[in-house]
Amino acid sequence: MFQQFYEPHPALKEFVNNIMIHEVKLDANHIPRAFPIPPLPEHCLMFYVRNTMHVEDPVTKERRPMPSSIVIGPNLNRHIMVAGRHHLMIKVGFQAGGLYRFLGIPMSELLGNDEFDGLDLLGSEMNEVDERLREAVSFFEMKTIVENFLLKRAGRLKQMLPIDHVLPLLIKQRGLLKIDRLASEACLSTRQFERVFQQRIGLSPRHFSRLVRFAQAWIIKEQHPGISWIKIAHECGYFDQMHLIRDFREFAGVNPSLIEQELLESQTKFFNRLFC
Structure with a gap:
């Protein structure tokens, strides 16, 4: 490979x-x-x-x-x-x-x-x-x-606006930044920020933040199979493991244990570098 x-x-x-x-x-x-x-x-x-x-x-x-x-x-x-x-x-x-x-x-x-x-x-x-x-x-x-x-x-390219400097921060900070802080740094009101965010990303800021956190959990397990889901939940900022399971059911359609098995059986190892 x-x-x-x-x-x-x-x-x-x-x-x-x-x-x-x-x-x-x-x-x-x-x-x-x-x-x-x-x-x-x-x-x-x-x-x-x-x-x-x-x-x-x-x-x-x-x-x-x-x-x-x-x-x-x-x-x-x-x-x-x-x-x-x-x-x-x-x-x-x-x-x-x-x-x-x-x-x-x-x-x-x-x-x-x-x-x-x-x-x-x-x-x-x-x-x-x-x-x-x-x-x-x-x-x-x-x-x-x-x-x-x-x-x-x-x-x-569409013109670059202050919000375009702010959006990557939400990924780099693992989806844990406050929306009002991001809006302020983008020189927008919260309502304006949410509208422009939806235009550029396709999701609401809160929904996107949850997706970022879920993706981090998946990638950690993908790259470090030995780490427990409880430790991953803590590292990704989940309140507890049940909140992580909820996001896996929403975004992956299955429980984390099935994803773990699929990753172990996969011939094709595909490592993401989203948070580097």
Whole structure:
């Protein structure tokens, strides 16, 4: 397995947080198995460069193919993914509010869909990007192709406002900042802050804060399987383990114990770097 996070080009950093390349190759003796992906407070643009990725319905177990490029906005559902024998994904992780500035679409309009075909939201240029990525011979070349695509569109970004400096703080502080403090730092009243926040993030500040805290709990367990859920609940600022279980039922649809088992059985180890 290969996974590497890259700092974006300096001209992209105001709206792009990271670029990640993730590759897994399985030999002929291994059958690809499903692996869980949590809902995260990170909006993304993803490219599947080699084998087609499939998403599995957690109830019916039916699988459907994913487009070669997808946009993920506000997302509140756990996903069961099935990679091919040669899985190669490039992820652009946007700064909080960055996808809104990049697309110019209120994130509330994207709420309710798990993902969108990149071709539908970003136009036919995505076909050229996909083709060039498939022809690339190195990870550095792939990263450069994606950065050049983003740089060409950077001139169309929505204007940066004080709130755009504030939104990433909510993730860095694990969702534990007071809303009135964030509104003050954004030079907005609380009501104005909530309206602009919904436009840029797609969720209310409080709902998003809960998602941030849940994501931190998932990522800790993903990266440190031996840590108990009680310790994770305490570290993530939950009042008690029952509050953590409540959030897992809402955002993942299952209890933490099932997630723990899925992570242990997964062939595809996928580590997030959201809170770094």
